Amino acid sequence: MIAEILCVGTELLMGQVLNTNAQYIARRLAAQGVSIYHQQVVGDNEQRLEEAYRLALSRADVVITSGGLGPTVDDITKRTAAKVLGKELVLNEEAYRMVCERFQQYHRKMTLNNQSQAMFTADTQILPNPNGTAPGAIVPAGEGKVIIHLPGPPHELEPMFHDQVEPWIQARSGHVLVSRYIRIFGMGESEVDMRLKDMEVRDNPTLSPYCSLGEVILRATARAEDAQTAAAMLEPVISEIRSRLGRVIYDVRTDDGGSLAETAVHTLRDKGWTIATAESLTGGLIASTMVEVPGASNVVKGGWVTYQTVSKTMLLGVPEETIARCNVVSEEVACAMAKSAREQLDVDIAVSATGLAGPDGGTPERPVGTVFLGIATRERVYAVPLHLSGNRARIRTLTVKHALHAVTREIKGEMEG
Amino acid sequence: MIAEILCVGTELLMGQVLNTNAQYIARRLAAQGVSIYHQQVVGDNEQRLEEAYRLALSRADVVITSGGLGPTVDDITKRTAAKVLGKELVLNEEAYRMVCERFQQYHRKMTLNNQSQAMFTADTQILPNPNGTAPGAIVPAGEGKVIIHLPGPPHELEPMFHDQVEPWIQARSGHVLVSRYIRIFGMGESEVDMRLKDMEVRDNPTLSPYCSLGEVILRATARAEDAQTAAAMLEPVISEIRSRLGRVIYDVRTDDGGSLAETAVHTLRDKGWTIATAESLTGGLIASTMVEVPGASNVVKGGWVTYQTVSKTMLLGVPEETIARCNVVSEEVACAMAKSAREQLDVDIAVSATGLAGPDGGTPERPVGTVFLGIATRERVYAVPLHLSGNRARIRTLTVKHALHAVTREIKGEMEG
Numbered sequence: 001m002i003a004e005i006l007c008v009g010t011e012l013l014m015g016q017v018l019n020t021n022a023q024y025i026a027r028r029l030a031a032q033g034v035s036i037y038h039q040q041v042v043g044d045n046e047q048r049l050e051e052a053y054r055l056a057l058s059r060a061d062v063v064i065t066s067g068g069l070g071p072t073v074d075d076i077t078k079r080t081a082a083k084v085l086g087k088e089l090v091l092n093e094e095a096y097r098m099v100c101e102r103f104q105q106y107h108r109k110m111t112l113n114n115q116s117q118a119m120f121t122a123d124t125q126i127l128p129n130p131n132g133t134a135p136g137a138i139v140p141a142g143e144g145k146v147i148i149h150l151p152g153p154p155h156e157l158e159p160m161f162h163d164q165v166e167p168w169i170q171a172r173s174g175h176v177l178v179s180r181y182i183r184i185f186g187m188g189e190s191e192v193d194m195r196l197k198d199m200e201v202r203d204n205p206t207l208s209p210y211c212s213l214g215e216v217i218l219r220a221t222a223r224a225e226d227a228q229t230a231a232a233m234l235e236p237v238i239s240e241i242r243s244r245l246g247r248v249i250y251d252v253r254t255d256d257g258g259s260l261a262e263t264a265v266h267t268l269r270d271k272g273w274t275i276a277t278a279e280s281l282t283g284g285l286i287a288s289t290m291v292e293v294p295g296a297s298n299v300v301k302g303g304w305v306t307y308q309t310v311s312k313t314m315l316l317g318v319p320e321e322t323i324a325r326c327n328v329v330s331e332e333v334a335c336a337m338a339k340s341a342r343e344q345l346d347v348d349i350a351v352s353a354t355g356l357a358g359p360d361g362g363t364p365e366r367p368v369g370t371v372f373l374g375i376a377t378r379e380r381v382y383a384v385p386l387h388l389s390g391n392r393a394r395i396r397t398l399t400v401k402h403a404l405h406a407v408t409r410e411i412k413g414e415m416e417g
Numbered sequence: 418m419i420a421e422i423l424c425v426g427t428e429l430l431m432g433q434v435l436n437t438n439a440q441y442i443a444r445r446l447a448a449q450g451v452s453i454y455h456q457q458v459v460g461d462n463e464q465r466l467e468e469a470y471r472l473a474l475s476r477a478d479v480v481i482t483s484g485g486l487g488p489t490v491d492d493i494t495k496r497t498a499a500k501v502l503g504k505e506l507v508l509n510e511e512a513y514r515m516v517c518e519r520f521q522q523y524h525r526k527m528t529l530n531n532q533s534q535a536m537f538t539a540d541t542q543i544l545p546n547p548n549g550t551a552p553g554a555i556v557p558a559g560e561g562k563v564i565i566h567l568p569g570p571p572h573e574l575e576p577m578f579h580d581q582v583e584p585w586i587q588a589r590s591g592h593v594l595v596s597r598y599i600r601i602f603g604m605g606e607s608e609v610d611m612r613l614k615d616m617e618v619r620d621n622p623t624l625s626p627y628c629s630l631g632e633v634i635l636r637a638t639a640r641a642e643d644a645q646t647a648a649a650m651l652e653p654v655i656s657e658i659r660s661r662l663g664r665v666i667y668d669v670r671t672d673d674g675g676s677l678a679e680t681a682v683h684t685l686r687d688k689g690w691t692i693a694t695a696e697s698l699t700g701g702l703i704a705s706t707m708v709e710v711p712g713a714s715n716v717v718k719g720g721w722v723t724y725q726t727v728s729k730t731m732l733l734g735v736p737e738e739t740i741a742r743c744n745v746v747s748e749e750v751a752c753a754m755a756k757s758a759r760e761q762l763d764v765d766i767a768v769s770a771t772g773l774a775g776p777d778g779g780t781p782e783r784p785v786g787t788v789f790l791g792i793a794t795r796e797r798v799y800a801v802p803l804h805l806s807g808n809r810a811r812i813r814t815l816t817v818k819h820a821l822h823a824v825t826r827e828i829k830g831e832m833e834g
Binding site for chain 1: 431707
């Protein structure tokens with residue numbers, strides 16, 4: 001099966017909106033084993049959209065559109081598809097009922113225009129939209145091909161794709177694909193590649209790595225007649241990867257979510273521990289990244305942002321003498337920050353960070369990117385030195401990731417300290 | 418001038434990487450008055466790239482590619498363009514010198530492959546790349562058309578586009594476009610539209626709004642023979658917009674950067690004030706958003722993350738009795754948090770936030786999205802109630818933006834308190 005992604009909207013074409021839909025659809029299609037060779041973006045222009053449809057239908061089995069399902073005259077996605085297919089749009093009663101229900105739910109008044117959101121070709125399969133007014137659609141396009149219309153807003157498109165389009169793809173393909181996502185921190189992509197090279201060329205299960213700021217995510221996908229068989233095929237692959245990569249794997253999941261923060265919060269929760277933070281260069285980002293995870297309120301007790309040097313003394317009691325003797329970016333200060341944070345809030349573990357995010361302030365002895373994490377538990381206090389590279393934003397983000405990883409490893413007893 | 422964006426890379430096609438380059442290029446082209454009707458994405462496949470070039474050259478004057486300038490066999494962007502144009506790639510001495518210099522600078526060893534990064538058609542104009550090894554290029558494509566090759570990494574592509582491609586476009590178009598970016602917080606897009614409707618239909622200067630999470634950004638662009646004339650044309654437009662929108666405008670800039678955090682940090686700096694934060698639902702995000710701004714170290718003294726209720730008492734001395742009587746999400750607690758933060762760190766202003774980010778915890782009296790900001794200065798302490806909607810992430814982000822805006826307005830004397 002070959003799919004093509006066709007995003008419709010002048011706001012995408014002109015760059016007013018970032019095209020996250022194309023990435024979402026592409027990534028999910030790839031996980032389903034569907035081939036993608038082209039993505040197109042066109043504006044709300046009937047002639048150019050018509051050409052885009054003809055081109056896409058000439059080279060793909062499934063054309064997936066996003067956007068242009070609204071009630072205004074600019075919303076031409078369905079109308080133009082019908083024109084290309086030589087069909088008429090008629091009011092679909094089922095879709096009309098869905099649109100009306102949604103308007104009632106939102107306490108909004110329907111205008112005559114909104115009826116257009118329920119207009120489809122007679123042979124269309126409607127995709128209900130629980131998160132917005134515009135239903136999606138699967139429209140037969142001749143020769144076994146289809147056009148799938150999805151709404152533009154990501155919070156409408158993503159659940160519709162996941163809950164309705166993916167099962168349709170699986171049913172059509174006659175086999176099932178099951179994936180596992182192996183999340184890795186602390187090993188570069190080239191090192192991962194080198195260790196798994198022979199596994200990455202296999203046909204089934206497939207193994208494909210991708211990177212995101214300091215992390216590598218491996219997707220392992222098995223193809224089989226049913227989900228149980230596929231899942232069973234993945235087990236030895238995951239075990240083999242675990243034995244080759246070891247502790248840099250921090251999570252293995254059935255979905256492509258997850259993060260170091262989620263793992264840290266869940267590890268704390270499972271152990272029944274509370275945590276405090278004491279942050280300098282990260283300025284509160286370690287704490288706020290954990291707070292993003294639902295359930296963080298049970299484990300994140302509180303913390304300090306001690307950005308200016310004087311606040312490390314005022315709030316955390318780091319002796320001025322230590323700062324003067326060892327430098328504010330030092331193991332000693334990181335340890336003192338973490339120790340004080342743990343004691344003041346009476347938590348099980350505290351993590352601190354002090355370092356140079358740049359662009360200024362580096363010296364030959366302490367270049368930009370020099371960072372010390374402090375870890376304090378009821379048993380011990382120690383520092384973790386980091387030597388990071390990149391710009392200010394990257395150094396701060398990597399510091400947060402290292403801090404969350406260090407917390408997880410300390411709780412799991414993996415840190416030598 | 419009509420431009421088309423052609424992004425090359427299997428990692429983009431498969432959704433492993435988000436296509437921020439297409440948005441950047443599109444937005445900058447739109448600001449230069451260049452028309453864009455199509456964007457394409459293709460993988461590292463010679464035949465499909467060849468077809469994409471032919472299609473783009475059939476309908477655009479300028480085809481801008483991103484990606485595929487590296488030294489590996491997968492990097493086919495230049496080679497395939499040359500094939501489509503019926504030309505040969507030859508070693509460009511100037512480009513070769515640049516590549517060598519970059520390798521020396523990065524202390525990396527050049528391999529024979531890297532020579533391919535200096536191979537161009539004989540009539541190519543080289544675009545130096547100060548941020549990476551691969552130079553860009555402007556390649557004549559017949560009939561006055563060109564293909565412009567840009568490197569894939571955004572931190573290489575963006576400065577190359579801004580510093581080299583934009584002046585080239587201006588020189589070629591025979592006129593100059595000058596833009597101003599008006600940043601607005603606290604008024605919705607439809608309200609902005611309504612107030613400026615008559616101005617948005619004008620031809621020169623043009624006015625176009627775009628949205629980003631709770632903010633509206635207006636771009637005003639004037640076209641003239643020289644920059645001074647264009648800038649002068651913008652002045653009355655900006656004045657008119659100021660008089661129609663008033664204090665919701667928080668910044669007017671010559672570039673499309675800027676943020677509420679930058680304005681807050683600069684306003685603090687200009688006034689010579691220091692700030693402290695006391696954060697509950699935002700968990701450190703107000704502080705860390707300010708810390709992102711270069712120069713924040715002079716104004717952001719420090720702060721607290723008091724996520725669990727008990728930490729508000731332990732760290733900020735908020736009386737248990739007040740919390741029990743008024744609720745932890747209340748004006749009184751927000752004020753007490755801000756007052757304590759200001760006093761403990763002896764700063765000029767402190768901002769606090771307490772609220773319900775959801776998804777759980779809402780009540781009929783205090784639904785999810787109920788947030789109170791606290792503002793404390795040496796003169797006064799008051800709370801700002803917010804009623805936000807959306808999911809957890811959106812409520813937290815909007816809280817940060819409101820907090821930064823409240824700080825700026827308090828310093829400027831615009832808050833009634």
